[in-house]
Amino acid sequence: xxxxxxxxxxxxxxxxxxxxxxxxxxxxxxxxxxxxxxxxxxxxxxxxxxxxxxxxxxxxxxxxxxxxxxxxxxxxxxxxxxxxxxxxxxxxxxxxxxxxxxxxxxxxxxxxxxxxxxxxxxxxxxxxxxxxxxxxxxxxxxxxxxxxxxxxxxxxxxxxxxxxxxxxxxxxxxxxxxxxxxxxxxxxx
Numbered sequence: 001x002x003x004x005x006x007x008x009x010x011x012x013x014x015x016x017x018x019x020x021x022x023x024x025x026x027x028x029x030x031x032x033x034x035x036x037x038x039x040x041x042x043x044x045x046x047x048x049x050x051x052x053x054x055x056x057x058x059x060x061x062x063x064x065x066x067x068x069x070x071x072x073x074x075x076x077x078x079x080x081x082x083x084x085x086x087x088x089x090x091x092x093x094x095x096x097x098x099x100x101x102x103x104x105x106x107x108x109x110x111x112x113x114x115x116x117x118x119x120x121x122x123x124x125x126x127x128x129x130x131x132x133x134x135x136x137x138x139x140x141x142x143x144x145x146x147x148x149x150x151x152x153x154x155x156x157x158x159x160x161x162x163x164x165x166x167x168x169x170x171x172x173x174x175x176x177x178x179x180x181x182x183x184x185x186x187x188x189x
Contacts, residue, residue, distance in 0.1 A: 018045050061134045065184055066142060072183020073143040073176035080175050081150055087157075087168050094167025107174030112136060114181035139184060143176035144169075 022042045029035050080086040093099040115136055148169050151157045157165040 061138050065135070066138065068183040068186070069139050069142045069180035070146065070183075072179035072181070073146045074179075075183070076179025077143075077147060077150070077172055077176035080172050081147075081154070081156055086171060086175075090168025090171040091164050092167075093171065094164045100167060100170070103174065104170060107177060108140075110174075111139065111177045111181045114178065114185060115139070117185060135184070139180045140173075140177050143180045144173040147173035147176050 019042060022038055022045060026035065026038045026042070029038055093103050151165075151169055151172060152159065157168050159165045
């Protein structure tokens with residue numbers, strides 16, 4: 001057995017130490033059922049993720065996640081909705097297709113990056129048709145829907161000029177998506 005020479009305290013131990021010990025145990029067992037048990041334990045240990053400042057997604061996107069996304073969207077979006085500067089920027093990008101596309105891509109990259117920090121891709125059952133990750137789609141849908149509803153309902157955009165209203169809504173939806181992503185990855189406890 002190839003144990004490390006320096007003793008580790010419980011405080012220093014992490015999942016890598018557990019996996020190392022299980023690797024060593026795998027080499028020692030001699031019965032097939034023991035070997036299968038060790039391998040199953042190793043698979044389970046690899047799925048364990050430490051809790052930290054950024055939460056880890058353990059289950060499918062559910063109502064709690066949707067609520068966190070809604071609150072994060074609202075908290076980040078409200079200052080943008082009431083501020084005329086955000087609407088001016090939305091008007092500006094609406095008239096410039098390249099700026100509009102760049103803004104959309106930048107926003108998508110930020111949202112994806114935030115969710116990636118929470119390791120959303122590890123939740124295998126959190127997929128649409130087994131392929132498309134549900135979490136980013138749901139977060140953008142919640143944020144975009146809330147942005148369109150609030151901007152329209154409060155008379156902040158005029159859909160008689162759909163290009164301008166679309167640019168303004170896109171800008172606010174991006175900010176709200178960032179807020180929704182942050183709300184979703186914060187640890188629950």
